[in-house]
Amino acid sequence: MYKVLVTDGISQTGLKCLVDHANFIVERQPTLPTDELKRIIGDYDALIVRSQTKVTGELLEAAGRLRVIARAGVGVDNIDVNAATKKGIIVINAPGANTIAATEHTLAMMLAMARKIPQAHQKTSGGEWDRNSFKGVELYKKTLGVVGMGKIGTEVAKRAKGFGMNILGFDPYLTEDRAKKLGITKASLDLIAAEADFITIHTPLTNDTRGIINDEFLSKTKKGVRFVNCARGGIIDEKALVRAIQSGHVAGAALDVFEKEPVGDPELLQNPNIIVTPHLGASTVEAQEKVAEEVSAEIVEIFENQSIQHAVNMPQMSGETQAKLQPYLVLGDQVGQLVIQLLKNSAPTKIEINYYGDLIDEDTELLTRTMLRGVLSYHLSDSVNLINVLHLLKEQGVSYNVQKNATNKGFANYLELSVSQGDETARIGATVLNGYGARIVKINQYRIDVKPEKYLLYIKHQDVPGMIGKVGSLLGDYQINIGTMQVGRTEVGGEAIMVLTLDKTLGTEVSRELVQIPGLDEAQFLELSNVDTFEAGRVEPQAVESV
Numbered sequence: 001m002y003k004v005l006v007t008d009g010i011s012q013t014g015l016k017c018l019v020d021h022a023n024f025i026v027e028r029q030p031t032l033p034t035d036e037l038k039r040i041i042g043d044y045d046a047l048i049v050r051s052q053t054k055v056t057g058e059l060l061e062a063a064g065r066l067r068v069i070a071r072a073g074v075g076v077d078n079i080d081v082n083a084a085t086k087k088g089i090i091v092i093n094a095p096g097a098n099t100i101a102a103t104e105h106t107l108a109m110m111l112a113m114a115r116k117i118p119q120a121h122q123k124t125s126g127g128e129w130d131r132n133s134f135k136g137v138e139l140y141k142k143t144l145g146v147v148g149m150g151k152i153g154t155e156v157a158k159r160a161k162g163f164g165m166n167i168l169g170f171d172p173y174l175t176e177d178r179a180k181k182l183g184i185t186k187a188s189l190d191l192i193a194a195e196a197d198f199i200t201i202h203t204p205l206t207n208d209t210r211g212i213i214n215d216e217f218l219s220k221t222k223k224g225v226r227f228v229n230c231a232r233g234g235i236i237d238e239k240a241l242v243r244a245i246q247s248g249h250v251a252g253a254a255l256d257v258f259e260k261e262p263v264g265d266p267e268l269l270q271n272p273n274i275i276v277t278p279h280l281g282a283s284t285v286e287a288q289e290k291v292a293e294e295v296s297a298e299i300v301e302i303f304e305n306q307s308i309q310h311a312v313n314m315p316q317m318s319g320e321t322q323a324k325l326q327p328y329l330v331l332g333d334q335v336g337q338l339v340i341q342l343l344k345n346s347a348p349t350k351i352e353i354n355y356y357g358d359l360i361d362e363d364t365e366l367l368t369r370t371m372l373r374g375v376l377s378y379h380l381s382d383s384v385n386l387i388n389v390l391h392l393l394k395e396q397g398v399s400y401n402v403q404k405n406a407t408n409k410g411f412a413n414y415l416e417l418s419v420s421q422g423d424e425t426a427r428i429g430a431t432v433l434n435g436y437g438a439r440i441v442k443i444n445q446y447r448i449d450v451k452p453e454k455y456l457l458y459i460k461h462q463d464v465p466g467m468i469g470k471v472g473s474l475l476g477d478y479q480i481n482i483g484t485m486q487v488g489r490t491e492v493g494g495e496a497i498m499v500l501t502l503d504k505t506l507g508t509e510v511s512r513e514l515v516q517i518p519g520l521d522e523a524q525f526l527e528l529s530n531v532d533t534f535e536a537g538r539v540e541p542q543a544v545e546s547v
């Protein structure tokens with residue numbers, strides 16, 4: 001049974017798939033202070049939060065069995081993702097589930113600000129009938145600057161066009177082509193400053209975006225400009241905004257998010273030209289059900305099916321790319337496991353990964369991590385996973401280098417992994433053959449052709465007649481059936497290798513007898529831990545057990 005702790009008032013309806021699942025126990029708590037949460041977190045396998053719960057590094061120290069932190073929403077700024085990564089805890093979110101809610105809130109705020117609705121409501125509900133103080137402005141034919149043309153920015157732009165606004169979009173990822181398709185203008189921040197009547201912010205809060213709307217930017221804007229921020233507090237410098245409103249340069253602001261939440265600054269709260277909501281962008285019935293549904297379903301997938309979709313601390317890739325890469329992920333893990341065994345189980349200090357052929361056009365980050373995890377898992381077993389593998393390499397002082405090569409090494413796709421310690425290097429080259437599946441095609445300097453199987457025997461010997469027969473009959477004496485056998489050599493009569501796939505494990509006695517065969521220099525039994533357990537489209541179980 002997996003125990004899931006839910007805080008921050010997550011929608012009960014959205015949690016249904018977890019609550020109804022026989023393998024999960026769901027416990028709810030209100031938003032807890034860190035020390036109280038710290039007392040109980042050790043009992044849970046997964047934690048679901050919105051933005052109020054602070055998931056700090058200190059809290060995670062006490063989270064002995066936590067494997068997943070789920071953010072029922074988008075922003076993960078309340079979660080110490082680095083600390084989670086170091087501990088191999090996966091952090092997931094629900095990136096698109098509250099897009100419409102935040103979009104509609106943005107438009108509601110823009111209209112409410114333009115027509116002074118909150119101010120008018122306050123006076124009218126207080127018994128006054130004041131038809132003179134609340135003359136607004138129209139959106140029609142005005143220019144809207146959208147800073148951040150991601151999911152929400154794009155939806156805001158589409159809807160604002162419906163009001164007859166001209167849209168200027170600023171985003172490093174906005175191409176001319178996409179802007180054209182959306183019917184908007186790709187703009188610089190300066191152009192937005194110079195031309196916009198309304199400016200709405202839809203970026204995350206990062207080092208780049210913190211204070212992006214500051215005194216300097218404001219000084220370049222048109223007199224009478226109005227701002228909306230339903231993204232993150234801190235992107236607009238609040239003090240600078242208040243100054244610009246007080247001076248009469250900026251006509252108004254509509255803020256849902258603040259540098260410090262809950263906001264207490266009277267200069268913001270009592271300014272007649274600033275309207276505020278308490279971080280309500282995602283607070284619709286629909287969005288709250290959807291975010292909870294999405295993270296609940298993903299938690300089930302992670303624990304039951306080892307499938308991860310929206311990890312914040314793992315490389316993201318489309319389903320199509322993942323399906324394409326799946327055979328390589330399986331092979332990469334096996335190559336990692338084998339190469340470290342070939343290094344006679346010493347810990348490596350240097351790892352080199354080379355990609356050739358079709359692989360150089362793919363996003364190979366996940367494949368790289370898979371190989372590295374395969375290598376490290378030999379010594380670190382379950383404590384290494386795809387989340388923390390890079391951190392662990394650094395911690396262990398292992399350098400790694402990844403190279404993509406334009407040459408093709410005779411295969412349509414080819415990957416080579418070498419691990420070294422001092423002067424010792426072990427190397428494996430592998431490929432996925434169209435229609436035939438994965439093959440190990442190189443071990444150290446020898447060319448071979450071996451389908452990776454659970455039990456392998458790697459033998460180094462002199463290239464003399466009779467070796468194959470001697471090895472075969474000794475294994476036969478011990479009732480060890482040979483599946484396949486491959487030999488490789490660099491020159492006739494020199495050193496050679498033999499790689500056998502076996503139907504069962506090799507005992508120490510037979511290993512001892514093997515190396516007594518004259519001309520046989522070395523026999524090494526290699527074992528793969530996950531050969532029969534991979535499934536297409538899934539992260540393999542060994543990884544997830546330790547996630």
Ligand SMILES: NC(=O)c1ccc[n+]([C@@H]2O[C@H](COP(=O)([O-])OP(=O)(O)OC[C@H]3O[C@@H](n4cnc5c(N)ncnc54)[C@H](O)[C@@H]3O)[C@@H](O)[C@H]2O)c1
Binds near residue numbers: 171
């Ligand atoms: N108020 C709320 O309740 C609420 C609800 C949902 C999302 N949000 C916030 O809204 C913001 C946008 O969310 P989203 O789902 O659209 O995210 P998104 O990732 O889809 O889009 C963010 C966009 O910002 C762009 N960007 C990053 N740095 C930039 C920069 N320096 N200049 C210009 N553009 C930059 C990115 O390229 C990306 O396209 C996030 O901060 C999110 O946390 C708030």
Ligand SMILES: O=C(O)[C@H](O)COP(=O)(O)O
Binds near residue numbers: 075098281
């Ligand atoms: O990042 C988000 O998803 C929004 O800011 C919403 O946060 P909330 O879930 O705390 O409302």
